[in-house]
Amino acid sequence: MLRTALRNVFAHKARLLMTMLAVLLGVAFVSGTLVFTSTISEAFHKSSEKGYADVDVSIRQENGDAPQGRSTVSPLSQRTLEKAGRLPGVASATGVVSGFAALSDKDGKLVGDGFSTQGANYYAGGDGKGTDPRYPMKDGTAPRAQGQIALDAKTAERTGYQVGDTVRMSVNGPVRTEKVTGVFTTDDGSVAAGGTLVLFDNATAQRLFAKPGEYTEISLKADPGVSQAALKERAEKILPADAEAVTGKKLADDESKAIESSMSGMKTSLLAFAGIALFVGIFIIANTFTMLVAQRTKELALLRAVGASRRQVTRSVLIEALVVGAVAGLAGMAAGVGIAAGLRAVIGNMGAMPDGPLVIEPSTTLVALLVGIVVTVLAAWLPARRAAKIPPVAAMGALHAPASTRSLVVRNTIGALLSAAGAALVLVATKMDEGGKGPMGLGAALLLIGVFVLTPLLSRPLIAAAAPVLRMFHISGKLARQNAVRNPRRTAATASALMVGLTLITGLTVIAGGVQKGIDKMASDSLKADYTVSMANFTPLSPAVEKKLAQSDEITATSPLRNAQARIGGNTEYLTGVNGSTIGKLTSLDFTAGGWSGLGSGQKIVVDDTTAKNKGWKVGSRLQVTYEDGAKGQLTVGGLYKGNEMIKGILVDSKAVTPHMSQVADMQVLAKTKDGATGAVKDSLEKQLGDNPAIKVQDKKDISEGVAQTINILLNMLYGLLAMAVIVAVLGVINTLAMSVFERGQEIGMLRAIGLDRRGIKRMVRLESLVISLFGGVLGIGLGVFFGWAAGELITGAGLDTYSLVLPWGRMALFLALAALVGVLAALWPARRAARLNMLAAIKAE
Known part of the structure; x- marks a missing residue:
């Protein structure tokens, strides 16, 4: 055997x-x-x-969770650095300070967009005259004073900057003009991944990313023979509050x-x-x-x-x-x-x-x-x-x-049960909000398998629906339809391969269209502002940007969205500071109780209804607040609104929180203009902000297009990946037709003998392939629309209330045309092979 x-x-x-x-x-x-x-x-x-x-031990502050636009890192002092340098077994101690730094290329575009864009200090020792072993200079000299920077070699190569060039950059909003004094090499992983690293002199870096005389990290290099564990144990004896010592090996492993x-x-x-x-x-x-x-x-x-x-x-x-x-x-x-x-x-x-x-x-x-x-x-x-x-x-x-009647009944019964169970599970999952992902996935799998099992049963009525069109091709069309339903199981297996791919493609397209429309509606419903201004990578924005915009003759109202940490009722909360007198002109929130009245006094807050429900707050509730600097105060809930992904949380006048913040920074700034959102106004605002590549000035259309671009990129990637399944499906159709031609050799020879010419044989095979492919395409698109709708219901329950079903008729027509093209291309070789059969040899063959 x-x-x-x-x-x-x-x-x-x-x-x-x-x-x-x-x-x-x-x-x-x-x-x-x-x-x-x-x-x-x-x-x-x-x-x-x-x-x-070169790092055996790192002394650093423990990071807590912080919202966008805020940092909980407390810098380490110069005194701690000096203590660390005097520890037994320490060969050198280096103060480290770093943060976001956006570099503009020669065309004014942000370098390293989508990757890490960092700035750091060049630590030249306590006297400022030494060298930093972390960043060996490949060309030029290290930055020694304000207005000087050094670039990593990969960034310099990508941008074409050389020593002596002047560059434009930004750290937290305002444009800075710096001179390149050196180009250095580094093994930094983020740089290797396409990011940028800009070095400042130590004093400038501290002023930009921390405070004068303070660091975010201290790196220790051990003397020969001193282990990292031993040095870590010694370093722990000088740690300030909330700091930790970590070995270099653990840092590398964690990264x-x-x-x-x-x-x-x-x-x-x-x-x-x-x-x-x-x-x-x-x-x-x-x-x-x-x-x-x-x-x-x-x-x-x-x-x-x-x-x-x-x-x-x-x-x-x-x-x-x-x-x-x-x-x-x-x-x-x-x-x-x-x-x-x-x-x-x-x-x-x-x-x-x-x-x-x-x-x-x-x-x-x-x-x-x-x-x-x-x-x-x-x-x-x-x-x-x-x-x-x-x-x-x-x-x-x-x-x-032939398959027995009993086996077909059993198959259809199993298919019906699986399909019913899958559909029921999907429908139940649509009402389960975020907890419905697992049941929906299981239900979708059961439904897909159930439909596959039922496909032989579905093939006859669906393919029969194509009979009027096939009659236009006379005997070839009639034979193609009969051949397609002659072996329902084979037709089902062939069509199902294409069905799976088109189900996923259609479902993803439906979901993407609904999300896009939901984002559009959210932006238009919740914002009256003409523009939002933020950093390109959504890092903290300098308050100077909002002040600059407020001074513009074209601006009628502005408000920052400024995160501040506080304690309310023993729990840590994050307040969003806004301009209480203008925020009502810039947003269009749906209040369920109360409103904006009194917010400008700095004594009232407005809260999204979900937070209020979880906390048990209502209009009139008085809350005892402890601010970031320890100062205490009292705030009263003045309104409850329906939050969304753009605006939610606890809103308070910025006057109430700004005096208590150690580092004042905005998430974004909302702005309303005299003439509304126009291209000329946008260009004017960008010029007033220095044509800064690190700052985004966006109107509602830009926000929507940004989301659409992201969605389209993801969709195109998914389409590319799913193309593999479609290619496999094409091979399946070719395989099925080729073997079908082989099996029907005698029949094809007989057809040729009684007068059907080669062109008619080719047409018969091609039409059979086309019918099978379109059958799979119709099933796939139908299932995809159902799954897209169900996933949309789940998304709506999870928070995107503005989501609505969008049927992409154009793309669905394209997918159906793709299925037809698959059928035509897959039939080329089998049809040619069938037409070239020797009729006498085929009739004679057993």
Whole structure:
């Protein structure tokens, strides 16, 4: 039986090629993802180790949670640095201070957009005359005074800046003009990932990112023979309040873990789409083995007649699947390595990752091989089992053993139950808010599988609906329709491969359209302001920006959104400081009780209804408040409003919180102009702010387009990933048609003999392919719309109340056209092969 199985594999190499390609593509995606993510993780890990090579112990403040626009880091003093430098076993102590610093390129655009854009100090020792070993100068000299900076070598190369050039940059809003005095090299992981690092002299960096004479971190280098653990123990004796000592090894490990954690989402997404491709591939593999087994029914029956048991027949087919899976798995692993190498080269050329070798872990090879084998064997198990159950006498009497009525009834019953359970679970999940994600995912999977099981039943009425169109093609159209429903199971398996891909594509498009419309409505409903002003990467914005805007003749009202920490009722809360006298002109919030009245006095607050409900507050509630500097006060709830993703939380007049803040910074500034939002006004405001690349001046349309751009980028990435499933589906259609042509050789020869010409044969095969593909497309788009609606209900319950269902008719028409194109392209080779059959040889063949 083993020899028979191996002989069958080698005897049907062409027939199994498409099956191997389907498995190969899925395995390549899996192995490529694993190799690529391992390579990136290892590269960043090595980069982290290099970056902390000169740090044996770091003294730093413990960070707490802070809202956007606020920092809880309390800088370390010069005195602590001097104490650390005198510790036994310390070779050197370096004061570190850093923060956001946006650099403009020669075209005025932000450099490192989307990556880390950092500024730091060049620590030249206590006397300011030494060198900083962290940043060796490649060209020029280190910054020694205000107005001087040094750039990392990669940024200098990308921007074309050289020593002596003048650059424009920003730290927290206002534009600064600095002179480049030096270019340095660094092993900083964020720089290797495409970010920028700008160095200031120590005093300037302290003034910008902390306070004069204070640091955010102190790095210690140990004397030879002193371990990091021993030095950490000594450093702990001089720690100020709320500070900690951490070894360099732990810092490198933590950074490496953070990188792995940030990449886990990408890795999971890529593996999910690889799984989808493999799932689609299962249909093709099962279809292929079903047809191969059907073509060898007499052969298998003969084996049974001469003594082979059912188990041996099943095992024979599974051995074929194992061989195919093993070969496809190894080939897929090799293709995956190529994919990973290509991705690394592309991202490396973009400067978005450090250099490093391609990492191929033994577990990746094992996973690729196992995936190929397990998927293929599982897909072949049902056809093998079905073949073994056919009685030898029945098998010898007919080439095809039709499915029994009982088996079809059982299949339809199971499909109906799965579909009903899945649909019910999805509908229940839409009412469960955020807790409904798991049940909805399970329900969607059950419904998708249920529809797949029911597809043979659905194929007849849906394909029959195409009969009026097919009649236009006369006998070729009639034959194509009959051939499409002749074997419902085969048609179902072929169409389902395309159905899965289009279900996901359509569902994602529907969700994206609804989110986009929801964001548009939220912006228009909650904002009266013509413009919002913020930093490009949403870091804290200098209060000077709001003052500058308020002085403009074109501005009629402004208000900051300024976060401040306070304690209310023993709990830490974050107050948002606003201009109490103008905020009502800049926002359009829906109050459920009370209103803006009295907010400008600094004694009242307005609170979103969710926070108020959780805290048990209502209009008139008096709250005892302890501000950031320890000062105490009392605030009264003056209004409750419906919060949204743009404006929510506790709003208070900025006069009440600003005097108590150690660092005053805004999240953003709202502004209303005389002439409304126009291109000329926007250009004027940007000029008044110094054409600063680090500052975004956005109207409602810009906010919406920014969200739309992000959504479109994500959608395009997802479309690209799902294209793998569509490619696999194309292979499935080709595979099915090619084998169908082989099976119907006698029939095609007879049609040719009674007068159907080659063009009619080609048209028949193409129309059959088109009908099957459109059948899968209609099912996929229908399911996608349902899942998109259900996910939208879940999103609405989770907080985006403005979400509304948007049916992208244009894109759905495009997806249906894509399904039709798949059918046309997939039929090219099988149709040509059918037309070229020798009619006499085909009729004569058994």
